[in-house]
Amino acid sequence: MREYLISAPMNELLLALSRGPLADPPWQAFLRLLGEALDADYVTLILRAPREGDSGLVINSVVLSPDAVNAYNESYFALDPFVNLPPGEVFTVDAFMPPGEYYQSAYFRQYVEPTGIRHIMGADLGDELGNTARLRFARVAGRTNFAAPERELARCLLPHIQQTIRLHARIARVESERTLFAAAVDRMALGAFILDRRARIRHSNSAGERLLAEGRWLTQHEGQLRLVHRSDQQAFRECLDDVMQAHLRGEPGLVKALRLDSGSSPGPGLLMRPLPLVAAPDGSRNPSVAVFVSDPEYQREAPVDVLMTLFGLTRAEATLSLLLAGGATLDEACVRLHISRNTGKSHLSAIFSKTGVTRQTRLVQLILSSVAPMGD
Structure with a gap:
């Protein structure tokens, strides 16, 4: 030999x-x-x-x-x-x-x-x-x-x-790619958590950290992701168990969604999906489940300069568009910009002409679905 x-x-x-x-x-x-x-x-x-x-x-x-x-x-x-x-x-x-x-x-x-x-x-x-x-x-x-x-x-x-x-x-x-995509998820105002098989948080993005710090919906106990309200926690655990079993079976295509109870207003939505099995000596610490959380009260933003480039807007028009996309009415936006309502209507008319939309709701959808929020 x-x-x-x-x-x-x-x-x-x-x-x-x-x-x-x-x-x-x-x-x-x-x-x-x-x-x-x-x-x-x-x-x-x-x-x-x-x-x-x-x-x-x-x-x-x-x-x-x-x-x-x-x-x-x-x-x-x-x-x-x-x-x-x-x-x-x-x-x-x-x-x-x-x-x-x-x-x-x-x-x-x-x-x-x-x-x-x-x-x-x-x-x-x-x-x-x-x-x-x-x-x-x-x-x-x-x-x-x-x-x-x-x-x-x-x-x-x-x-x-x-x-x-x-x-x-x-x-x-x-x-580098992971950092880029994580930043893109942050721009979309999505909290993201990676949990192991014991529901312990192995990774969270900045939007997820913000949700944990606020403590209104999510918290952590001994490293585990928890929901603040008992009814939400019970539903979360049931969905999480299903997703965890799919992970162990090697079925990454399963998706579970959950809407949190917030009374009269819409609460955050949770989406859970299993991650592919990864070979490692300690399987219990392997990333197992991805949890995405969307908070409807969190406003997505986009940089003015990107909107100006995408749609050919002036700075005043782009600034007004951002306020409208953030949920402000035209009157509220005019007050915040210290302009008259007539000036605001003139800007809005020019925005409609340049973007090709005719309604304010469509303008908001256009901005939020564009690549503009990715440039923040």
């Missing part, structure tokens, strides 16, 4: 790599260990190359000086000739380009040489998804250049580094 042995230093290096993107500070512990493995004085990971107007994302194992880092990120990156290496291969400067050309370049003489660095080895990474990175290793003057053993070790580590960058980029994209 073949033996798979990993030395203690290599084990430490690979563990640091797996923790690299989420470490504090990110990547630096791994880069320091990588520098020790390759006997490099400095290691640099460039996750986003600098360009005009963008200093990029450059991480150094050791910071020579803030001035040196800023100088490269702001100007010298444009002079660097040791770029665009064939992906997945490891080169020293001497093997990549004529040594005389490099050591006589303005980049080396004005930027590299004053730092005391003499020898540089590098590799570029890239995959079909567009995840790219650059690794650069440096030794100071007076030391020998990087040799075949260092180049081979670096080459063997490249696929592991590429995969870690790829996974982290995927996580970052998912998180």
Whole structure:
């Protein structure tokens, strides 16, 4: 049977790599260990190359000086000739380009040489998804250049580094999308809660936090989402049990809706749906149920500038439209805007003409169903 042995230093290096993107500070512990493995004085990971107007994302194992880092990120990156290496291969400067050309370049003489660095080895990474990175290793003057053993070790580590960058980029994209969609739900004045199998709150958006803070309809007890009124809580638990069972059966299509009792006026509406099953060691803590809460008393808003762009309104017309969409009558809106009713009617006529609607109720529907609230 073949033996798979990993030395203690290599084990430490690979563990640091797996923790690299989420470490504090990110990547630096791994880069320091990588520098020790390759006997490099400095290691640099460039996750986003600098360009005009963008200093990029450059991480150094050791910071020579803030001035040196800023100088490269702001100007010298444009002079660097040791770029665009064939992906997945490891080169020293001497093997990549004529040594005389490099050591006589303005980049080396004005930027590299004053730092005391003499020898540089590098590799570029890239995959079909567009995840790219650059690794650069440096030794100071007076030391020998990087040799075949260092180049081979670096080459063997490249696929592991590429995969870690790829996974982290995927996580970052998912998180970015989640943040964007969560913000969109907030703009719609929807409270959103993610509950586990014990009805404990695992996540809530800002609109949900506002509803909890108000305490009129929702509260939490020992981390569990509760409804304030007993009759609402009983109906909520019955619906929640049905949705939870659908989650356990792997039926994410089930939806349960509930209107809260608020007496004469319409109360908030709740919608519950199961989340897909997720494999994890502790299934009880898995996200299980999504709960959305819509409060009819909460006014959605949209920025004036977005309404002006969407419908060609003047600022005065857009401001009036927002007040009407928020539930104000024309007379109430005129008072708040300190304009006469005749001026308000003139604005409203112009709004109707520009939006193509003829009734105030239709105007409110048009604004609230447009993308305008998403721009708040």
